[in-house]
Amino acid sequence: MKKEFRLKGSEKILGMISAFSATERVVFGILTFIALVSALTLAWKVNRSFLVPIPSHGGSFSEGIIGLPRSINPVLAFTDVDKDLSNLVYSGLMKYENGKLVGDLAQKYSVSEDGLVYTFTLKDNIRFHDGTPLTTDDVEFTIQKIQDSALKSPRRADWASVTLKIINSTEIQFILKQPYAPFLANTTIGIIPKHIWKNVDADQFIFSQYNIEPIGSGPYEVSSIKRDGGGIPQYYILDTFNRYHNEKPYISEILVYFYPNESAALEAYNAGIIDNFAGISPQEAAHIASSSSNSTILHTPLPRIFGVFFNQNNAPVLANKEVRQALNMALDKEKIIDEVLYGYGISIDSPIPDDEMVGATSTKRIGSIDNARALLTKNGWLINSDGILEKKTKTSTQTLEFSIATTDAPDLKKTAEIIKANWEELGARVTVKVFEYGDLSQNVIKTRKYDALLFGEVVGKDLDLYAFWHSSQRNAPGLNLSMYVNSKVDSLLEDARATSDEKKRDTDYVAFEKILQDEVPAAFLYSPEYMYIVSNEIQGIDLKSITNSSDRWYGIDKWFIATDYVWKIFMKK
Numbered sequence: 092m093k094k095e096f097r098l099k100g101s102e103k104i105l106g107m108i109s110a111f112s113a114t115e116r117v118v119f120g121i122l123t124f125i126a127l128v129s130a131l132t133l134a135w136k137v138n139r140s141f142l143v144p145i146p147s148h149g150g151s152f153s154e155g156i157i158g159l160p161r162s163i164n165p166v167l168a169f170t171d172v173d174k175d176l177s178n179l180v181y182s183g184l185m186k187y188e189n190g191k192l193v194g195d196l197a198q199k200y201s202v203s204e205d206g207l208v209y210t211f212t213l214k215d216n217i218r219f220h221d222g223t224p225l226t227t228d229d230v231e232f233t234i235q236k237i238q239d240s241a242l243k244s245p246r247r248a249d250w251a252s253v254t255l256k257i258i259n260s261t262e263i264q265f266i267l268k269q270p271y272a273p274f275l276a277n278t279t280i281g282i283i284p285k286h287i288w289k290n291v292d293a294d295q296f297i298f299s300q301y302n303i304e305p306i307g308s309g310p311y312e313v314s315s316i317k318r319d320g321g322g323i324p325q326y327y328i329l330d331t332f333n334r335y336h337n338e339k340p341y342i343s344e345i346l347v348y349f350y351p352n353e354s355a356a357l358e359a360y361n362a363g364i365i366d367n368f369a370g371i372s373p374q375e376a377a378h379i380a381s382s383s384s385n386s387t388i389l390h391t392p393l394p395r396i397f398g399v400f401f402n403q404n405n406a407p408v409l410a411n412k413e414v415r416q417a418l419n420m421a422l423d424k425e426k427i428i429d430e431v432l433y434g435y436g437i438s439i440d441s442p443i444p445d446d447e448m449v450g451a452t453s454t455k456r457i458g459s460i461d462n463a464r465a466l467l468t469k470n471g472w473l474i475n476s477d478g479i480l481e482k483k484t485k486t487s488t489q490t491l492e493f494s495i496a497t498t499d500a501p502d503l504k505k506t507a508e509i510i511k512a513n514w515e516e517l518g519a520r521v522t523v524k525v526f527e528y529g530d531l532s533q534n535v536i537k538t539r540k541y542d543a544l545l546f547g548e549v550v551g552k553d554l555d556l557y558a559f560w561h562s563s564q565r566n567a568p569g570l571n572l573s574m575y576v577n578s579k580v581d582s583l584l585e586d587a588r589a590t591s592d593e594k595k596r597d598t599d600y601v602a603f604e605k606i607l608q609d610e611v612p613a614a615f616l617y618s619p620e621y622m623y624i625v626s627n628e629i630q631g632i633d634l635k636s637i638t639n640s641s642d643r644w645y646g647i648d649k650w651f652i653a654t655d656y657v658w659k660i661f662m663k664k
Contacts, residue, residue, distance in 0.1 A: 150652030151344035152629060153326075155356040155365035159349050160324060163305040165281030166236045167297060169245045171370065174641035176347065179329060180220075181281025181307035182336070184211050184230070187636035187645040190552075192275055196225065196282060196308070196336065198261075206270035206591055211278070213261040218334045219284045220312040227263040231255050232285035234265075241293040249277040270589040272596065273553035281307060308332075310340045310648050324349060341631075341651035366626035370640045373502070376622040377433040387627055390435055390620040391634040394444050394554075397503075397547040398615040399495065399510065400572035406493045406542035411482075413470040414491065415611040420463035421517040422510065424616055431505050435620040441604050442559065444550060444618045463517055467491075472518075480518035492520040496535050497545035498528045506616070507545050537567040544572055547619075551638050554600065557584045560607070573612040580606055628652050 158172040168177045186195035194200070198214040217225040234255055237244045254266040267274060284306055291299050303324070305313060311329040319325055326348040331340050348365055350356040353372060359365045366386075371379070380388045399418075403410040424438035437444075472480045472491065480491040495510065497503045504525055511521045526535055535541055548559055548570065558564050561584050564571040580603055587599040607613075621637045631649045636642050 145655050146341045146631065146649075146651035147653040147655040148339070148341050148343065150342050150628070151346065152342065152366045152626060152652065153346040153348060153364065155348050155350055155359055155368040157350055157352060157356055157370065160303060160327075162297060162302045164283060164302050166233065166242065166244050166246070166283060167302065171640050172349065174639060175369075175644070176305070176327065177281055177307075178309070178641045178644040179311045179345070179647065180305045180309045180313065181283070182309045183280050183282060184213075184278040185275060186279055187552075187642070189633060189646070190635035192279075195279075196230075197278075200275075202591070206272070206589070207267045209265045209267075209274065209278075210258075211263055211265075213263075214336050215261075217308060217336045219308050220306045220332055221284075221287075222334070223284060223286055225282065225284070225308050226260040227257045228260070229282050229285045230263050231257055232289065233280070233282045236283070236288070236296075237280070239293060242296055246277075246280060249280075270591070272588055272591050273551075273555045276551075276553040281309070283307070308336065310335050310337070311345060335648075338648055340648040341653070342629075342647075360624065367629070368624040369643060371622050371624055373431070373433040373435045373619075373622065376435060376624070379624060385627055386624050389623045389625055389632060389634055391637055392437060392444060392618050393621050394550045394552050394638055395547055395618055396439060396442055396444060396550060396615060397506075397545070397617055397619065398439075398442075398613045400544045400546060400613045401611075402539060402541055402543065402572075402574055403612075404574050405540065408489050408491060408493060409542065411470075411489075412610065413466055413472075415614070417463040417466045417517065418514060418519070419611050419614040420466065421460050421513050422614060422616070423513055427506050427509055428617060430509070431502050432617065432619060435622055436617045437620075438617050439615045440608060441615055442548075442550070442556060442607060442613070443554070443600060443604055460513070460516055467518075474518055477520075478518070479520050490520070491518060493542040494522040494524050495543045495545050496524045496526060496531065496541040498531050499525050500528070503545055510545070536572070539566070539574060546572060548572075549638065552636060554596075555588050556600070556603070557588050560584060560603075575612040577606065577610070 156172050156175055158170055160172050160176055161170065162168055162173050163176040163180060164173070165177050165181050165183075168174045182195050184195060184197040184200070185192050187193075194214075196213055196217060197211045200209060200211045202209055211230075213225070213227065213230075219225055234250055234253070236242055237246050237250050238253075240247070252268045256264040256266060258264060265274075265278075287301055287306060288296075288299075291301075304316070310332060312332045313327055314330040315328045317325045317328070326346055329345040329347065331343055333339070348359065350359060353375065356365070356368055357371075357375060360368050376388050376390070379386065401409040401415055409415060419440075428434060428436050428438055467480060470482070472482045475481045475490070482489045495507055497507050504523075507523045507525070511523055514521050524541075536544065536546070550556070550559075558570045560571055560573075560575055560580060561569075562571070562576040562578075562581050563569065565574045565576070583599045583603045583606075587596045587603070590596050590599075621634065621640065621643075623632075623634065623643060625632060629650055629652055631646075631651050632643075633646045633649065634643060636645045
């Protein structure tokens with residue numbers, strides 16, 4: 092006999108329902124359905140309140156880059172395109188993570204007490220994309236190729252005086268001739284596979300097909316290359332490397348498209364072909380920021396400085412300290428930030444970007460045309476019949492007249508015109524000379540044939556200002572663009588680059604900064620911001636380590652698109 096089970100009181104409820112009219116039953120059904128949906132919704136919301144999103148593997152995005160790849164090889168990479176792809180395909184001993192240097196290929200490292208010997212131990216079971224083990228032989232080979240003068244590696248200066256010693260297959264030493272505190276940053280260079288490159292002669296190195304079809308050990312490997320009818324790459328497809336030595340990246344696939352200029356890249360972005368676009372101009376960034384809801388403009392200050400470098404050897408009028416101080420006072424730097432950089436930059440009064448020193452504070456200038464003119468008047472400078480400031484002595488007359496050299500980059504040309512207007516209002520006669528970049532570099536900067544130079548310098552995250560301001564660097568290839576000489580500054584710079592004590596280095600740089608703010612060998616203008624258009628779908632991007640555009644890939648393994656949800660109680664604390 093079948094036994095039936097009924098809920099207590101169910102007969103009564105059923106009896107009540109059976110007594111309803113047809114209309115009442117419909118209304119009752121609708122109300123019951125609403126109540127059920129509401130209860131389920133409430134239960135879902137309560138459950139969701141205890142859940143948190145976490146990254147999940149999957150998803151892809153397309154990246155737009157201006158230019159074409161030529162040498163996707165850390166030894167040779169010079170252009171932004173080559174560096175972009177190299178940073179995705181190759182791994183170095185160290186890498187940046189959240190603005191700090193951490194081990195990549197390296198499991199651990201140590202530094203001798205005298206700061207001359209760096210010992211690195213590789214992680215276990217590291218592989219190149221073709222499955223070949225990566226050992227210290229590959230590390231040694233890479234550095235030796237960088238040191239080879241025949242290859243003309245852009246990184247050669249970083250390694251020229253370093254001696255290598257292999258201890259075993261997983262341990263290697265770098266021996267320096269003298270202490271160099273920022274050396275560790277050099278070890279972020281990607282390691283190339285010896286078994287592929289050892290048979291390539293130096294004169295054929297730059298022409299090897301492996302520069303276009305690279306094999307590294309980085310988080311992503313090249314899965315395919317789409318070319319046009321002439322064999323020119325249109326885009327690369329990069330997939331996650333399944334045997335990557337660190338945690339597998341969340342995003343499964345990256346498509347990297349190449350464009351001849353910003354206009355073409357923006358056209359592709361507007362058409363939905365690319366999701367992300369690096370290195371966009373401030374003007375376009377400002378436009379997209381105000382008009383697009385599908386993307387975000389990520390921006391962060393770059394460790395770069397732009398300024399007007401005074402060559403006192405070429406323009407004697409600039410040898411007057413009060414002239415240099417007045418010219419600096421007269422500058423409307425905020426106008427440059429607003430009208431040239433569209434707000435994507437910060438004004439500076441020092442050769443050190445404001446965020447590059449712990450404990451250091453720059454002395455901000457008190458500037459205006461009136462203050463500048465008063466300073467010059469106090470020192471005997473008067474307006475002549477031509478409306479130009481001049482200073483007369485018993486033996487000579489100096490006129491405040493000089494030229495500014497710069498490149499034909501639109502932002503620098505516009506900056507030069509603002510500076511010219513500021514200084515002419517003060518009472519100077521200023522001529523702006525614009526050069527194509529290659530011409531400026533080879534025929535003006537290299538020869539130091541300029542009165543004043545409007546230019547930029549990449550200071551870098553690992554602060555070392557020796558190349559920019561030490562007196563030994565006055566001539567090319569040194570970067571002392573002001574031809575500046577000061578024995579006290581030399582001593583401070585030598586001490587700063589040798590010490591591993593961060594506080595001591597800061598103390599040296601604070602003293603250095605005060606000297607330059609007083610002597611004004613250059614009028615420092617601004618530090619630009621790096622701008623990156625990214626799809627709103629992509630999360631986990633960290634731009635703290637940005638020095639160059641390609642540095643945005645540091646931490647690519649933490650980027651994610653797909654998400655899962657887990658209960659909060661299961662999250663690691």
